[in-house]
Amino acid sequence: MFRKILIANRGEIAVRIMRSCREMGIDTVMVYSTADSNALHVQLASEAYCIGGPLPKDSYLNMQAILTVALETGCEAIHPGYGLLSENADFANMVEEVGLKFIGPCGATIDALGDKANARRLMIEADVPVPPGSDGILPNAEVAIELAEKAGYPVLIKAAAGGGGRGMRRIDNAEQMIAMFNEATLEAQNAFGDGSLYLEKLIENPKHIEFQILADQQGNVIHLGDRDCSWQRRRQKVIEETPCTRLSDQLRNEMGEAAIRAIKAVEYEGAGTVEFVLDKNNKFYFIEVNTRIQVEHPITEMVTGIDIVREQIRIASGASLPITQSEMQIRGHAIECRINAEKPSDNFRPSPGKIKNYIMPGGRSVRIDSAIYPGYEISPYYDSMIAKIIVHGNNRSHAIRRMRRCLEELIIDGVDTNAGLLYVSLFEQSMIRGTYDTSTLESSLDDLLEYETIFHLPDSAELNPEEDNELVLPEER
Amino acid sequence: MKDSFDLRREQLEKMNKLTRLRAPAKKKEIPADLFTACPQCGNYLSNRIWYDNLYVCPNCNKHLRIGVKNRLRIIMDDGYEFIDQPSEFRNPIEFPGYQEKWQKAYENTDADEAIVFVKGTIEAELVIVGVMDTNFLMGSLGSIVGDRIIKALGRAQEEQLPLIIFTASGGARMQEAIISLMQMRYVSEAVGRFQRAGGLYISVMTDPTTGGVTASFASLGNIILTEPGTLIAFAGPRVIRDTIRQELPEGFQTAEHLVEHGFVDRIIERKNLKESLGKLLRLHNSKQNKVEYKEEDYQKDKFLPIQTNQEESAQESQELTAFQRVKKARDPHRICPRQVLEFLCQDIFELKGDRLYADDPTICGGLATLGGLPITFVHTKKGRDLDSQMKLNFGMPHPEGYRKARRLMQEAEDFGRPILTIIDTPGAYPGLGSENRGMGEALAQNLRFMSSLRTPTIALITGEAGSGGAIALACSDKLFMLENAVYTILSPEGFATILWKDVSKVEEAAANMRLTAQDMFELNVCDQVFPDDLSGLKQAIANTFNQLIEEKKENVK
Structure with missing residues (x-):
C-alpha cells in the first residue's frame, strides 16, 4: 500500500x-x-504546495x-480526481x-x-450495442449522407478526438449535412488538432444511464450498478440518482x-x-467510457x-477487488444534487463571491461533499460547483423527501445558487415519477424558473433599508 | 444569519402553498382539560399535575380556586354525604333574567347552589362541612345559601357536631338585593346561637372571600383559617378603585395582610389543611378532663438549658444577691417561655390576631395538649439575638397582644379549657402607638377578665415579670415562678431613679424592693418556686390543674 499520495486536483x-x-x-500532498x-483542500492539508x-x-x-x-515530497502515486488531468x-x-x-488506467x-471513433469500433467488436452510424472516420459529406439515410435522421456528427459537445452537430436532413460538415470539421480541427468526424444516429430524448465499474490489475471486473444522470442542462448533470x-x-x-x-x-x-x-423503447x-x-x-x-x-487506491497498489459481482448488493435509493454558485434566472450566470455564512443540512443518511466554508471566496477561475448533497433513502420517494428536506435546511449566504431550482425540480411531475429524460429539465426550465423566483434573495436595498436612509439623510438637509 | 433563517421561512411558506397536495392538517384544539397556566407565574402545567398538586402551583405556590368537588376530595375522608335539600330556584324580588342565569350556573357547576353542606369525617372526626363554589354565581350569598347555612348550623347544634365552612364568595347576591343583605343578619344570628350553645365553628376563608360574606359568617369563626394568597376583603379592590379612587398597596387584602392585621388565626397551606383541621377538631372534641402525663413523660422531667454554667453549684445559687438574680432573669440565653411550653405540652397549634387591629408577635397563644388535656396557652416572647429581639420589641407587648390573649382566653372559657400562661417580659411597651391604642384599657380589661374566669388558670414566670404588662397575664388561680425569675412593680433601674434620682443605686434598689421568687413566695404572691431546670414542674402543673378542675366542678355544683 502507498504511504504518500499527491492529489492533483482542487475543491x-x-x-x-x-x-x-x-x-x-496514507499521507497526502496537495497542490494549489x-x-x-x-x-479548503489547502487548509485541511498537512502538506500543500x-x-x-x-x-x-x-x-x-x-x-x-x-x-x-510529487517527486520532491516522496509521493508514490498521484490521484488525478476528475476533470483537469484525470x-x-x-x-x-x-x-x-x-x-x-x-x-x-494507463x-x-x-x-x-x-x-x-476508435472506442465505437472497439465496442462493436466487443458486442456492446452502439447507435447506428459510421464504423470509423467519415471521409466526406457524401458518405455521411449515405450512412445517415441508412440509420435514419436525425443524426449527430461528432469530433473523433473530442468531447464536451465541441465539433458536434445535429443533422436532420441531407441539405444540413452538406452545410454543416465542413464547419464541424474546422471546429474539431481548431479544438482538438484533429478534424476527423464520425456519425451516429441521434437517440432523441433518451435517458442517460451509466454504470460504475471497478477493474483490478488481476483482470477482475465488476459493476456497482447504474446511475440515472438524465436531469441535465446543456449536457451538464444537475441531479443524479441510483438505481x-x-x-x-x-x-x-x-x-x-x-x-x-x-x-x-x-x-x-x-x-x-x-x-x-x-431510448423510448428501452x-x-x-x-463512452469515463476513465x-x-x-x-x-x-x-x-x-x-x-x-x-478507497478501491481506486487499493487497485492501483495491486490489491484485488473486495467483492465479486454476485456479492454486490444495491440497498435503497440515493440521490445527489449539485449546488452551483450561479444564477439560474440570469441564464445561469456564474456567481463568484464570498460565502458570508452557510448552514449545511445534516441528519440521518445525508452526506455533504463540499469545499466551502464561511468566509471562503469562490474563485471565478474554476468550476462553479460548490457542494454536493447526497441522500440515501429506503426507497425512491423516501430519498426525494429527504433531499427536499435537506434543501429546505440549506442556506448559503453571499452568492446566488441553484438550490432553489433544485428544490422546485424535486416537485416536477416527471421527477416525482422518475420518467424524465435528458430533455426534461431544459423543456420545463421556464416553468421551474418561475417557481424558482420564490427563492430569490431580496435586493440588498431591501435587506438594509436603514443603511439606505442614512445615505439619503444628508441630501435632505 | 437570523435574517437568512427568516427569509428561508418565508420562502418555504410560499412554496408550501404550491406544493401541499394534501389538505393542511386540521388544527386540533388543545383539550381544555389538558393544560392550565398558573394565573400568577404563567407556569404551564398539565391538569393531571394540578390535580395531584391539589391545584397549588409547584413553582410559585399560588393556590388556585377550586370547586366543591376538589375541595371535598382534599378535605374529607371518604364516605361523606350531602345533607342539603335539593335547591329550587327562587326569585324573591322578581329580578329579570335571574332565572336564566341561575339555571345556567345550576347546569354548569358541580354544585346546585353557591354553598353545599356535607356530613362526614376529617381524620376520623365527625363534622359538618360547607363548601362555597365561586363557579356558581360567584359564590354569592342568596337566600338559598342563607337557608342552607342556618339549617346546617341547626343540625350541627342538634347533633353536637362542629361545623366548618369554606368561604369563597364575591359577596351578596345582587339579583336578590335587600333579601341578600338580610341573609347577612340571619346567618350571623344563627352562628351566634350555635356558638352560645357551645358549638365549634371554624371558618376557612378561601380565595376570594369578600363583601357580605366577609361581613357575616366568614369573620365569625371561633377559629378563622385561610390559604396563602387568598383575597379577603369587605370592599374588593375593584370597588375601592371605582368608588373612592384610591390606589391600593401591593399585598393589600391578601391573607398575609389580614394575619398581620389580626383578623385571621392562621394561613395554612392547602396540603396541610386537612391535617390542621383534624388537629383542631381533636383538640375540641377531646373527652379527657384531667391532665394525665404518662410514665415516659415524667422520664424527661428535667430541662437541660442551652448554656450551663458548671462552676455554679446549687449552693452558690442560694447565695446570689437580688440584683444578680435580676441579671440572670434577663439573660437572653436563659430558658424561655416557648421552651417551657414545649417541655410541658404537645400538639401546639398557634392562633393569631386580636380581631381588632393587629397580631402582636410578642404575645403568642393557641391550643395545645397538656398530658393529653386540651388547654389554651399564652406566652410572651423576647428573642435571643438582636434581630429577633427587634422583631419582638425586646419582649414588650403592645395592647393588641393583650387583646389577643383575652380573645383566646375567652375561647378557652367558652370551651371549658384550662389556661396556662408563661411570662417573661420587662413590661408592656411604653410608646406612642401603645398609648393611642389604649394600653391602660387593655391591661385593665385583662385584669378583670382573667380574675373572673371560671376555667382553671396557672401562670408561670420564667424570667422577668415587669409591672402591669406581666400582671395582665398573671391573674391566675395559681402563680408559679422559677427560682431565678423576678416579679417587679417596675425595673430596679426605674425604681432607683424615681425614689433616689440615682440610677447607680440599682443594686440597692433590687435588694430592697423585694423581687425574687423567694420574696414572692414569702409575700404570698407566688404559690410555688421551681428550679431553673424545671424539675418537679410537670408534676406540680398536672396536680394543680387536676385539683383546680375538681374544685371548680364542685363549685358549679
Whole structure:
C-alpha cells in the first residue's frame, strides 16, 4: 500500500480523496494555485504546495510542476480526481515514466477510449450495442449522407478526438449535412488538432444511464450498478440518482454485462464509468467510457457501501477487488444534487463571491461533499460547483423527501445558487415519477424558473433599508 | 444569519402553498382539560399535575380556586354525604333574567347552589362541612345559601357536631338585593346561637372571600383559617378603585395582610389543611378532663438549658444577691417561655390576631395538649439575638397582644379549657402607638377578665415579670415562678431613679424592693418556686390543674 499520495486536483474532490487517504493511513500532498491559497483542500492539508497562477494551465494542468512536487515530497502515486488531468493520457504516461503510480488506467487505455471513433469500433467488436452510424472516420459529406439515410435522421456528427459537445452537430436532413460538415470539421480541427468526424444516429430524448465499474490489475471486473444522470442542462448533470426506475432487473443485468464487456475490451484498471443512452423503447446504446472517478460517484457509494476512492487506491497498489459481482448488493435509493454558485434566472450566470455564512443540512443518511466554508471566496477561475448533497433513502420517494428536506435546511449566504431550482425540480411531475429524460429539465426550465423566483434573495436595498436612509439623510438637509 | 433563517421561512411558506397536495392538517384544539397556566407565574402545567398538586402551583405556590368537588376530595375522608335539600330556584324580588342565569350556573357547576353542606369525617372526626363554589354565581350569598347555612348550623347544634365552612364568595347576591343583605343578619344570628350553645365553628376563608360574606359568617369563626394568597376583603379592590379612587398597596387584602392585621388565626397551606383541621377538631372534641402525663413523660422531667454554667453549684445559687438574680432573669440565653411550653405540652397549634387591629408577635397563644388535656396557652416572647429581639420589641407587648390573649382566653372559657400562661417580659411597651391604642384599657380589661374566669388558670414566670404588662397575664388561680425569675412593680433601674434620682443605686434598689421568687413566695404572691431546670414542674402543673378542675366542678355544683 502507498504511504504518500499527491492529489492533483482542487475543491471538493481533492478533499474527498484526502478523506479516504486519511482513513487509510496514507499521507497526502496537495497542490494549489495562487488563487486557491485559502481553499479548503489547502487548509485541511498537512502538506500543500503552490504550483502556479490562477489559470488552470498555469497550475492544475502544469504537469511538470505537479510531478516535481510529487517527486520532491516522496509521493508514490498521484490521484488525478476528475476533470483537469484525470483523462490526460500524456500525464498518465509521464507519471509512470518518472516511476510513480497513476491512479487510474494507463495512458494507452485512456487514449483508446478517448478516441470516440476508435472506442465505437472497439465496442462493436466487443458486442456492446452502439447507435447506428459510421464504423470509423467519415471521409466526406457524401458518405455521411449515405450512412445517415441508412440509420435514419436525425443524426449527430461528432469530433473523433473530442468531447464536451465541441465539433458536434445535429443533422436532420441531407441539405444540413452538406452545410454543416465542413464547419464541424474546422471546429474539431481548431479544438482538438484533429478534424476527423464520425456519425451516429441521434437517440432523441433518451435517458442517460451509466454504470460504475471497478477493474483490478488481476483482470477482475465488476459493476456497482447504474446511475440515472438524465436531469441535465446543456449536457451538464444537475441531479443524479441510483438505481434508475426505468430499468428492470433483467435490463440492468444486460446493461451491466455490456458495461463489463466494454471495459474488458481494453486493458483497464481502476474505477471507470460506461455511459449509455436508453431510448423510448428501452433499447440502450453505448456512448463512452469515463476513465476516472466521477462527480456523482457518492450515490453509488451510498447504495453499495463501497468507498470507490478507497478501491481506486487499493487497485492501483495491486490489491484485488473486495467483492465479486454476485456479492454486490444495491440497498435503497440515493440521490445527489449539485449546488452551483450561479444564477439560474440570469441564464445561469456564474456567481463568484464570498460565502458570508452557510448552514449545511445534516441528519440521518445525508452526506455533504463540499469545499466551502464561511468566509471562503469562490474563485471565478474554476468550476462553479460548490457542494454536493447526497441522500440515501429506503426507497425512491423516501430519498426525494429527504433531499427536499435537506434543501429546505440549506442556506448559503453571499452568492446566488441553484438550490432553489433544485428544490422546485424535486416537485416536477416527471421527477416525482422518475420518467424524465435528458430533455426534461431544459423543456420545463421556464416553468421551474418561475417557481424558482420564490427563492430569490431580496435586493440588498431591501435587506438594509436603514443603511439606505442614512445615505439619503444628508441630501435632505 | 437570523435574517437568512427568516427569509428561508418565508420562502418555504410560499412554496408550501404550491406544493401541499394534501389538505393542511386540521388544527386540533388543545383539550381544555389538558393544560392550565398558573394565573400568577404563567407556569404551564398539565391538569393531571394540578390535580395531584391539589391545584397549588409547584413553582410559585399560588393556590388556585377550586370547586366543591376538589375541595371535598382534599378535605374529607371518604364516605361523606350531602345533607342539603335539593335547591329550587327562587326569585324573591322578581329580578329579570335571574332565572336564566341561575339555571345556567345550576347546569354548569358541580354544585346546585353557591354553598353545599356535607356530613362526614376529617381524620376520623365527625363534622359538618360547607363548601362555597365561586363557579356558581360567584359564590354569592342568596337566600338559598342563607337557608342552607342556618339549617346546617341547626343540625350541627342538634347533633353536637362542629361545623366548618369554606368561604369563597364575591359577596351578596345582587339579583336578590335587600333579601341578600338580610341573609347577612340571619346567618350571623344563627352562628351566634350555635356558638352560645357551645358549638365549634371554624371558618376557612378561601380565595376570594369578600363583601357580605366577609361581613357575616366568614369573620365569625371561633377559629378563622385561610390559604396563602387568598383575597379577603369587605370592599374588593375593584370597588375601592371605582368608588373612592384610591390606589391600593401591593399585598393589600391578601391573607398575609389580614394575619398581620389580626383578623385571621392562621394561613395554612392547602396540603396541610386537612391535617390542621383534624388537629383542631381533636383538640375540641377531646373527652379527657384531667391532665394525665404518662410514665415516659415524667422520664424527661428535667430541662437541660442551652448554656450551663458548671462552676455554679446549687449552693452558690442560694447565695446570689437580688440584683444578680435580676441579671440572670434577663439573660437572653436563659430558658424561655416557648421552651417551657414545649417541655410541658404537645400538639401546639398557634392562633393569631386580636380581631381588632393587629397580631402582636410578642404575645403568642393557641391550643395545645397538656398530658393529653386540651388547654389554651399564652406566652410572651423576647428573642435571643438582636434581630429577633427587634422583631419582638425586646419582649414588650403592645395592647393588641393583650387583646389577643383575652380573645383566646375567652375561647378557652367558652370551651371549658384550662389556661396556662408563661411570662417573661420587662413590661408592656411604653410608646406612642401603645398609648393611642389604649394600653391602660387593655391591661385593665385583662385584669378583670382573667380574675373572673371560671376555667382553671396557672401562670408561670420564667424570667422577668415587669409591672402591669406581666400582671395582665398573671391573674391566675395559681402563680408559679422559677427560682431565678423576678416579679417587679417596675425595673430596679426605674425604681432607683424615681425614689433616689440615682440610677447607680440599682443594686440597692433590687435588694430592697423585694423581687425574687423567694420574696414572692414569702409575700404570698407566688404559690410555688421551681428550679431553673424545671424539675418537679410537670408534676406540680398536672396536680394543680387536676385539683383546680375538681374544685371548680364542685363549685358549679
